[in-house]
Amino acid sequence: xxxxxxRAVVAAACLIxxxxxxxxxxxxQAQGAIDAARAAGGERYAATEYxxxxxxxxxxxxxxxxxxxxxxLNHALASREQAQNAAREAADGKARTGAEVExxxxxxxxxxxxxxxxxTAAQRARVPAGLLREPAAEIEAVNAVVQKAGEAVNADDYLxxxxxxxxxxxxxxxxxxxxxxxxxxxxxRRRR
Numbered sequence: 001x002x003x004x005x006x007r008a009v010v011a012a013a014c015l016i017x018x019x020x021x022x023x024x025x026x027x028x029q030a031q032g033a034i035d036a037a038r039a040a041g042g043e044r045y046a047a048t049e050y051x052x053x054x055x056x057x058x059x060x061x062x063x064x065x066x067x068x069x070x071x072x073l074n075h076a077l078a079s080r081e082q083a084q085n086a087a088r089e090a091a092d093g094k095a096r097t098g099a100e101v102e103x104x105x106x107x108x109x110x111x112x113x114x115x116x117x118x119x120t121a122a123q124r125a126r127v128p129a130g131l132l133r134e135p136a137a138e139i140e141a142v143n144a145v146v147q148k149a150g151e152a153v154n155a156d157d158y159l160x161x162x163x164x165x166x167x168x169x170x171x172x173x174x175x176x177x178x179x180x181x182x183x184x185x186x187x188x189r190r191r192r
Contacts, residue, residue, distance in 0.1 A: 022064045026076035030057050033083035042086035044159055045093035053082035097158040101149070104165050108146055111172040115139050118179045131182035135175040142171055 034042075034053050042050035060075035116139065122132055145164055152161035 020069070022069050023060070023073040023076050026073055026080070027057070027060055027064070030060065030076045030079035030083060033080045033087070037083045037086040037090060040087045040090040041094050042083070042090040044090070045097070046086040046089035049082055049086035049089055053079050053086055056082055094156075094158060097162055098153075101153060101158050101161045101165065104162075104169070105146065105149065105153070108142075108165065108168055108172065111169060111176070112139065112143065112146070115172055115176050115179065118176060118183070122179055122183045125183060127182050131185070132179065135178040135182070138171060138175040138178075142168055142175070 030053070034050075034057060037046070037050055037053065042053075056075045056079035060072045060079060063069070063072035063075055115135070119132060119136055119139070145168055149161040149164040152158070152164065
């Protein structure tokens with residue numbers, strides 16, 4: 001029984017002495033994890049978890065200022081875990097968004113090729129240039145947007161590229177429909 005008591009006393013003394021000093025090592029580890037999460041894109045791709053990690057780190061620092069080192073330790077450990085989760089979520093979110101953007105850009109490239117083919121065919125069919133001016137201008141504008149989105153992808157800004165590509169497919173489809181309508185109306189006039 002005495003042995004057990006001695007071990008309990010030593011363990012209690014270690015625990016008390018561990019809480020007598022600020023948990024600087026754990027706070028530094030939490031800050032390192034937050035820095036790694038930021039580098040992985042945590043602010044953009046895992047904003048909730050990243051914000052929780054920074055808030056927990058601030059709480060740890062506040063607890064140190066109040067000399068509540070046990071609370072500071074708890075917040076620092078929570079911050080490190082949240083930051084590590086943010087880094088994982090950011091990596092997953094970035095990969096998922098990147099794949100979505102690549103897929104969308106491939107679909108848009110196919111629609112642009114279709115639109116360009118239809119404009120060429122309409123010009124060969126001698127559709128009046130006035131009827132093709134608006135759809136051609138829209139296709140040109142879409143090309144510019146796609147190029148900017150491509151630059152964003154090259155800079156690893158998948159969220160920016162995704163935002164730029166919002167509604168682009170619909171714009172191309174509308175231009176294709178306008179080209180079809182112009183070609184159909186020109187063909188109908190020739191038959192008369």
